[in-house]
Amino acid sequence: MVSSNVNLIRPKAPGSAFSKGIVDHIRKIGWVALIAFLMSGAIGLAGYFFLRTALSSAKREETRLSQQIRSLSQVEGLYTIINSRLTILSRVLGSEKNINSIIELTESVSPEDWLAGISIDSDSVRVAVKLTPRTISEASQLVSTLLGLTREGKMNKATLDSLTLDADGMVNISVSFVPTERGNP
Amino acid sequence: MPKELRHFLRTNSSLLVSLVMISIAIAGSIWGLVPFGKTLWSMYKDLNTVRSKTAILSAKYSTLSSLDESQLAAGGNDLLRAIPSDKDVATILATIEQTANASGLSVVNLTIANPGSLATEAALRQSAEEKQLGSGIITSGVTVEGPFANIKTYLNTLQRVRRLLRLQSAEVTIREGGVARANITVESFWAALPTTLGDIAAPLPPRSTSEDELLARIRAFPVSYQGLLTTGPVSFPPKQNPFSP
Numbered sequence: 001m002v003s004s005n006v007n008l009i010r011p012k013a014p015g016s017a018f019s020k021g022i023v024d025h026i027r028k029i030g031w032v033a034l035i036a037f038l039m040s041g042a043i044g045l046a047g048y049f050f051l052r053t054a055l056s057s058a059k060r061e062e063t064r065l066s067q068q069i070r071s072l073s074q075v076e077g078l079y080t081i082i083n084s085r086l087t088i089l090s091r092v093l094g095s096e097k098n099i100n101s102i103i104e105l106t107e108s109v110s111p112e113d114w115l116a117g118i119s120i121d122s123d124s125v126r127v128a129v130k131l132t133p134r135t136i137s138e139a140s141q142l143v144s145t146l147l148g149l150t151r152e153g154k155m156n157k158a159t160l161d162s163l164t165l166d167a168d169g170m171v172n173i174s175v176s177f178v179p180t181e182r183g184n185p
Numbered sequence: 186m187p188k189e190l191r192h193f194l195r196t197n198s199s200l201l202v203s204l205v206m207i208s209i210a211i212a213g214s215i216w217g218l219v220p221f222g223k224t225l226w227s228m229y230k231d232l233n234t235v236r237s238k239t240a241i242l243s244a245k246y247s248t249l250s251s252l253d254e255s256q257l258a259a260g261g262n263d264l265l266r267a268i269p270s271d272k273d274v275a276t277i278l279a280t281i282e283q284t285a286n287a288s289g290l291s292v293v294n295l296t297i298a299n300p301g302s303l304a305t306e307a308a309l310r311q312s313a314e315e316k317q318l319g320s321g322i323i324t325s326g327v328t329v330e331g332p333f334a335n336i337k338t339y340l341n342t343l344q345r346v347r348r349l350l351r352l353q354s355a356e357v358t359i360r361e362g363g364v365a366r367a368n369i370t371v372e373s374f375w376a377a378l379p380t381t382l383g384d385i386a387a388p389l390p391p392r393s394t395s396e397d398e399l400l401a402r403i404r405a406f407p408v409s410y411q412g413l414l415t416t417g418p419v420s421f422p423p424k425q426n427p428f429s430p
Contacts, residue, residue: 030203033210051228058235065242072249078257085264088320099340121354
């Protein structure tokens with residue numbers, strides 16, 4: 001005999017309410033993960049097309065500017081020459097000695113008619129001067145002047161290299177000093 | 186399919202679908218989104234690089250297009266009178282001699298120390314000072330005679346002429362009556378022209394006010410060897426590299 005006991009109600013899954021809650025959470029996570037994945041992909045694709053267009057446009061601009069600059073290579077060459085020359089000139093002029101101020105400083109040591117010789121050397125930065133004062137007292141005055149200029153900071157390392165008295169009473173003095181920034185601006 | 190399995194699938198279908206969705210998201214992220222993200226990041230960096238290069242090129246083009254070629258050529262010529270592109274010994278001798286004559290002095294002796302090859306000697310080993318200056322140095326010695334006042338003028342003028350000279354040493358002997366003799370050592374300079382323009386994207390250094398003043402100052406220095414000028418203004422063929430043959 002055929003049973004007439006037909007159950008049309010969907011059988012409930014076994015398990016507690018707790019496990020049903022977990023399943024609900026997993027379902028939500030699944031949807032969130034899938035939507036996040038798809039949206040990231042969509043945003044990434046949009047970004048890709050934007051970047052590709054921008055990159056292509058920037059490269060076109062770069063090519064255009066490069067061609068324009070190449071057409072001005074003559075100007076660039078001249079500009080480069082001038083700049084390189086100016087750099088060298090600046091270095092050379094910056095290392096020059098101010099000869100005028102060195103001579104002026106030398107002349108301030110003694111009257112011009114005492115001056116017998118000047119020696120200036122850029123490497124040693126020392127100035128050597130030969131002087132011929134007429135008397136010993138003038139020679140003494142000259143040494144005082146040198147000391148005064150040293151005290152004023154116009155020179156340093158002032159040295160009396162030699163002092164000789166000739167038979168005719170002429171005094172020969174050799175002095176040397178290093179002009180300072182104040183004495184050699 | 187076994188009955189138990191069918192029963193399990195029927196009762197846990199929503200859970201399985203969710204797990205499949207999570208798996209797709211994770212796997213898609215690992216094998217799809219991460220490499221894609223790296224590609225996007227690389228493109229973004231490339232874009233920034235190209236944009237910064239374009240900005241440099243734009244500034245360079247703007248600077249270059251604002252420059253007057255004829256004025257640059259004139260300025261370049263004036264500076265090449267001060268520091269020529271080769272040793273050009275004749276102009277050194279002419280400058281020293283003509284400056285002495287203009288100062289009222291007579292030249293007793295004039296020597297060029299170790300001039301070497303008259304060509305540019307680009308491969309010659311440079312001294313430390315030459316490297317520091319960025320130019321070759323030629324040392325010359327001159328002995329001049331005349332009134333001491335004129336020698337003072339000469340010493341001052343020597344460093345204010347084209348070609349450019351730098352006083353290395355001076356030994357002045359003053360005799361009776363104010364007549365003096367000076368043994369002077371001077372240095373002159375030369376630097377070969379650049380052979381390449383460098384990278385097109387290399388920024389163009391802007392010229393400072395002090396450099397403009399220096400250019401004006403140098404242009405004001407008299408050229409003491411005008412009579413020796415046989416060449417015209419400096420010119421470069423209008424090619425991509427103006428210095429290439």
